[in-house]
Amino acid sequence: MKQQVKKSYVSETVARLKPSGIRRFFDLASSMEGVISLGVGEPDFVTSWNIREASILSLEQGYTSYTANAGLLELRQEIAAYLMRKFRVEYNPETEILVTVGASEALDLAMRAIINPGDEVIVVQPSFVAYEPLVTLAGGTPVLVETHGDDHFKLRPEHIEQVITERTKALIICSPNNPTGTVLQKEELEAIGRIVKKYDLLVVADEIYAELTYDDEYTSVAAVDGMWERTILISGFSKGFAMTGWRLGFAAAPKEILQAMLKIHQYAMMCAPTMVQYGALEALRSGEQDVEYMRKSYRRRRNYFVQSLNEIGLHCHMPGGAFYAFPSIQSTGLTSEQFAERLLIEEKVAVVPGSVFGSSGEGYIRCSYASSLEQLQEAIKRMKRFLERL
């Protein structure tokens, strides 16, 4: 006889976590055929051949064992050189750089390395779906701060200051942002930096889209005056180098913090996959031209897509980076869930409802323009038809 189950085996923290709203929408979209997907948060390019080739070669040569916990030293040196070259920030490859399984792992490590039970971490919304749960899983309390469409989803220092308490430990910044594409400029980061310094906070800077900015020179949070020592810089190869499936990222931070992250990584992961690290090495050594080519291509598609959205009546600010347009759908009177669901069912265009990215994403939808121009043109045609019918 089966015993009656009295309680769940799942931890209360996990049981309380909301499943990702993206997941739910994915299930709906993937049950349909002939869908044009603007719902994808990844490049439509396949990883450059020379990167793939370098990884294949490493296998052929038999590099199939573990690397150092922190990653191949060669790769860390190359990452350090890259951060210097791109952002003018200096890290010691021996002690201040860690190669991780995606930026995702680096984010998780950052949270776990810095949070004490009950610490508060400020999460800006709309934002990448993983931040809030990662803070919770690390035993912290996410404190949400909203940014708004009429202010181009800029994070303002006064927003942060309003929610700072005794327990505030850190702030997560994502620039360029997923889903809004908003890029924070140097002066804006400096203003935020002043608050961060005033209250002695840390910044977890998710700069995974830094390679994909289109209008102005990019400033890394770590390059802002006085911020290096309080920044955990997180990036990776997924977006800029079109390597999402490879699962490779990295963190750079002052030694004390980085070594704490390394401790967790060493027990949880040992090291990132070896052949993938060889691929990444090649990406940094010879990938610049390919990145430039992809950036140019996204930029043209962004220009086309955002202008067209505005023309068909979906007001959209010009995003400075990443590959997302985040138009307002408030004029339709629908919620973002209703809009996305009806657009999917009636016109077979998949977009992600903005509400998935937090409360201030309500009234918006996320459209990835990392799709072929033909697909984008067709999507615009269908969205126009949909709007005219509403």
Next chain:
Amino acid sequence: MKLSEKEVEIIEILEKDARIPMETLAKMVELTVEETEAIVKKLEETKVIVQYAALVDWRKVDGHEGVTAMIDVKVTPKRGVGFDEVAERIYRFPEVKSVYLMSGAYDLSVVIEGRSMSEVAQFVSEKLSTLDSVISTTTHFILKKYKHDGTVFDQGDQDRRIVVAP
């Protein structure tokens, strides 16, 4: 000719897709349709854009059997005109698709398209090798085109991504 950044960008886009609607092109480069049209017109008039062509995979067309050969040609250059004169005599033949002056083991690389191997052979033996300055020819037939002018034929370029992802 010194071209502006926008002009170069327009060329790059048209080189990949000459049939792109003018409205789309204009948006991509952030100009008005009129401005874009004016630039394209100028590029055409100044022959920066020489021609708009279609890249065709003729193997897919039933009954269209053609052969392409690349011929290495050694020639005696002529005083005063060098290789230009003989190159011109060669490229005037309609069968000839391209002619390049090469460094190395031979002088001219000539691409010929014909309906059959014997037609190409006949052209080489009767027209090409009988030219005064031609010393020798070596004919290579192309068996299969994998990539041409930067475009891969028959590439599996379907989108492998799942429909919705972070």
